[in-house]
Amino acid sequence: MFVDHTFEPSTMSFTQRDADVIVVGGGLAGLIAAAKVAQAEHSVIVLEQARHFGGRAATQVKSGLHLNLGPHALYCQGHAFRLLKELHVPFSGRFPNPGRSVLLQGKNEFAFPFSAWSLLTSGLFSLREKWILARLLQELPRMDVTSLTHVSLQTWIEQRAGRGNLNAFLRTLARLNTYADAAETLSAAAALTQLQVGLSGNVWYVDGGWQTLIDGLRSRASEDGTEFRTGSSVKRVERVGNGIKITLANGEELHSRAAILTVSPGAACQLLNLSEESPLARWSNTVVPVHAACLDVCLDRLSRPEHRFALGLDRSVYYSVHSAAAKLAPEGIAVVHIMKYLREDAEKSYSNTEAELEGVLDQMQPGWRAQVVERRFLPGMTVSHCLPAAAQGGTVGRPGVQVQEQPGVFLAGDWVGSRGTLADASAASAEDAANCVLNSFKNESQSATGSFTHVGN
Numbered sequence: 001m002f003v004d005h006t007f008e009p010s011t012m013s014f015t016q017r018d019a020d021v022i023v024v025g026g027g028l029a030g031l032i033a034a035a036k037v038a039q040a041e042h043s044v045i046v047l048e049q050a051r052h053f054g055g056r057a058a059t060q061v062k063s064g065l066h067l068n069l070g071p072h073a074l075y076c077q078g079h080a081f082r083l084l085k086e087l088h089v090p091f092s093g094r095f096p097n098p099g100r101s102v103l104l105q106g107k108n109e110f111a112f113p114f115s116a117w118s119l120l121t122s123g124l125f126s127l128r129e130k131w132i133l134a135r136l137l138q139e140l141p142r143m144d145v146t147s148l149t150h151v152s153l154q155t156w157i158e159q160r161a162g163r164g165n166l167n168a169f170l171r172t173l174a175r176l177n178t179y180a181d182a183a184e185t186l187s188a189a190a191a192l193t194q195l196q197v198g199l200s201g202n203v204w205y206v207d208g209g210w211q212t213l214i215d216g217l218r219s220r221a222s223e224d225g226t227e228f229r230t231g232s233s234v235k236r237v238e239r240v241g242n243g244i245k246i247t248l249a250n251g252e253e254l255h256s257r258a259a260i261l262t263v264s265p266g267a268a269c270q271l272l273n274l275s276e277e278s279p280l281a282r283w284s285n286t287v288v289p290v291h292a293a294c295l296d297v298c299l300d301r302l303s304r305p306e307h308r309f310a311l312g313l314d315r316s317v318y319y320s321v322h323s324a325a326a327k328l329a330p331e332g333i334a335v336v337h338i339m340k341y342l343r344e345d346a347e348k349s350y351s352n353t354e355a356e357l358e359g360v361l362d363q364m365q366p367g368w369r370a371q372v373v374e375r376r377f378l379p380g381m382t383v384s385h386c387l388p389a390a391a392q393g394g395t396v397g398r399p400g401v402q403v404q405e406q407p408g409v410f411l412a413g414d415w416v417g418s419r420g421t422l423a424d425a426s427a428a429s430a431e432d433a434a435n436c437v438l439n440s441f442k443n444e445s446q447s448a449t450g451s452f453t454h455v456g457n
């Protein structure tokens, strides 16, 4: 263990510290934050309660099959991709291979309007809708969406597209990019910004699954001296003197100069023992998470191999053959992710949801049941801790990385900071938290130098 005997100018005492920074949570945000701080030559300990690192970006590996926790696609123009590159994390991937991509409406299948030709020949839209969509797709990449922060996606879509099939298609596209089936509450600015990120650079399905990103980040941070601990559940984080005391569930205490918490909003409030009246606790009590149910299957044969991607128009479902692009399984085995975007107000029946997802697979890959090599149903995954709602100011309404009530404690995660959505929000806030920590250290050492100069004079 790293022990730093740091001279504290403000208390004029030596404090025994286990690390400069303790990061709580070993998911994407925690590991990016750790790698950034360690890169600046500060000591870091990452504490993860689970037995392995990765959080929601973990990949289950079994007999050469790599199964992410539901469908995971990395936005090539997003913050996570940029930071992984900046940190020299090695990973490879490919754009989804669309094959015959379809939109599902009842038993009908419509070609996905990827190209000008498929839009022109689509039987889904009226002539007027085709014209509106063509103009929208042209306009969208350069559209300034800031004025739409407090406007709901539904209001924006109805203004632009009316109530027909184009309305349903735009909601479907927004679901794909935000994972949220909540057009009535979702901020149009948040949804359209994420759509812009998707349209400008597409996504990658990552070879070996997202665990590759996690493992790469860990080795990067390890090279710079970061210590990693699994099975370390944190119970309390508090400021003591001018440092931070971290108490683990097993009673062990660790001390640091700063802490970065990458847990859920509710867990952060609990760890910090915040009163119900504190701004973070009040915000956390109103925030709505985004959930999904996932059916992840590996099949040794696809009856309709050309069917690689589908989205529901009249149902909030997703289907994609990820192994058609990324290396996720031995030759001949297909890794397929089917998902339902869950509404927070919907009645939750796991068996109905599983049957609905199986129904999508029946439609896309008839006879799939005889080909199953592996299958896993994840009924209630938290895709994001925060739906960027119009009423709360979209992504701008999320809390910042600094915890006002506890100086020296910083936050990161998909619910923190105004930049990005999903993993990009986790990555961007991890970068911001690491920069804030490093700035606070710089300020501390500048004021320490100042006081020494004063003493010397």
Ligand SMILES: Cc1cc2nc3c(=O)[nH]c(=O)nc-3n(C[C@H](O)[C@H](O)[C@H](O)COP(=O)(O)OP(=O)(O)OC[C@H]3O[C@@H](n4cnc5c(N)ncnc54)[C@H](O)[C@@H]3O)c2cc1C
Binding pocket: 024, 025, 026, 027, 028, 029, 030, 047, 048, 049, 050, 053, 054, 055, 056, 057, 069, 070, 071, 072, 073, 074, 075, 232, 233, 234, 235, 262, 263, 264, 267, 292, 294, 381, 382, 383, 384, 412, 413, 414, 421, 422, 423, 424, 426
């Ligand atoms: C089904 C699904 C599909 C997704 N698809 C995409 C996608 O296509 N594109 C995209 O960009 N994003 C996607 N995401 C979102 C993405 O996975 C997350 O945004 C990202 O992985 C979150 O990382 P994080 O580090 O912020 O949080 P987490 O991964 O949740 O990490 C937090 C970690 O903290 C640990 N922890 C919690 N409490 C404590 C404690 N008290 N002590 C110690 N450790 C603790 C947890 O065990 C966990 O490991 C998807 C998510 C899901 C669920």
